[in-house]
Amino acid sequence: MSDLTGKRALVTGASRGIGAAIALALAKAGADVAITYSASPDRAAEVVRGIEALGRRGTAIQADSADPAAIRRSVEEAVGALGGLDILVNNAGIARGGPLETMRLEDIDAIIDVNIRSVVLASQAAIPHLGQGGRIVNIGSCLAERVAMPGITVYSMSKSALISLTKGLSRELGPRGITVNIVHPGPTDTDMNPADGPQAEGQRQLVSVGHYGQPEDIAAAVVFLAGPGGRQINGAGITVDGGLNA
Numbered sequence: 122m123s124d125l126t127g128k129r130a131l132v133t134g135a136s137r138g139i140g141a142a143i144a145l146a147l148a149k150a151g152a153d154v155a156i157t158y159s160a161s162p163d164r165a166a167e168v169v170r171g172i173e174a175l176g177r178r179g180t181a182i183q184a185d186s187a188d189p190a191a192i193r194r195s196v197e198e199a200v201g202a203l204g205g206l207d208i209l210v211n212n213a214g215i216a217r218g219g220p221l222e223t224m225r226l227e228d229i230d231a232i233i234d235v236n237i238r239s240v241v242l243a244s245q246a247a248i249p250h251l252g253q254g255g256r257i258v259n260i261g262s263c264l265a266e267r268v269a270m271p272g273i274t275v276y277s278m279s280k281s282a283l284i285s286l287t288k289g290l291s292r293e294l295g296p297r298g299i300t301v302n303i304v305h306p307g308p309t310d311t312d313m314n315p316a317d318g319p320q321a322e323g324q325r326q327l328v329s330v331g332h333y334g335q336p337e338d339i340a341a342a343v344v345f346l347a348g349p350g351g352r353q354i355n356g357a358g359i360t361v362d363g364g365l366n367a
């Protein structure tokens with residue numbers, strides 16, 4: 122189990138789903154945790170209560186990841202609340218599908234803004250605060266490497282972009298003792314992709330272990346990368362998809 126005692130983490134988009142599980146797992150490992158959310162203050166407050174119940178400091182910051190000023194403000198607020206920053210987890214993401222031919226410009230822009238630009242800007246704002254042993258963990262998707270179905274083209278593209286972002290930034294920050302990695306979830310039971318949703322059975326058939334992942338499965342990989350065991354892993358991807366991409 123990674124020991125994150127004394128570490129300070131910011132997890133974006135952590136009022137629900139994978140982000141909430143990551144925030145709680147980091148706190149369980151000993152970190153103080155700030156989270157951002159967009160539209161669910163009650164759910165965010167519940168996550169903060171969970172962090173505090175583990176004996177750690179927690180804080181929730183409303184910040185739309187589509188808004189550059191809000192992203193920068195949220196990083197500064199997290200640093201202020203926690204007294205610094207050691208770990209940034211870029212988790213906030215949205216999925217909007219449909220054939221490219223008929224996709225609306227606003228949906229294409231929203232995916233690019235939240236799934237790509239916010240990761241660039243949150244990382245940029247966090248870098249001056251990260252020191253030796255610092256960590257950036259991006260949340261990609263198994264679709265970043267293999268698009269096994271139609272109708273999810275732009276979303277998949279947005280996650281592929283995070284691979285080169287992760288690799289490039291690992292080259293910039295590795296010499297400063299800061300690692301940058303990406304975790305690729307496969308089908309994971311959340312509001313975005315419920316295990317009992319209309320799209321679930323087709324995805325389940327592609328997963329060799331035969332079942333959806335839980336948010337805690339993704340959180341476990343993030344906690345490992347964030348901890349001392351991850352110190353030699355840089356610019357890498359860990360796929361947590363039950364074998365879908367094998």
Ligand code: NDP
Pocket residue numbers: 133134135136137138139140157158159160161162164184185186187212213214215216235260261262263305306307308309310311312313314
């Ligand atoms: P959910 O939709 O269940 O939860 C999304 C979280 O992100 C919520 O906390 C939500 O906050 C927040 N969020 C959404 N939009 C914004 C925004 N504009 N600004 C700030 N916060 C925002 O998603 P998941 O937990 O399933 O997904 C988490 C990450 O994992 C995403 O990057 C997703 O692409 C990726 N992923 C998920 C997979 C899956 O099968 N679930 C598979 C592969 C990748 P609020 O409650 O306020 O709306």
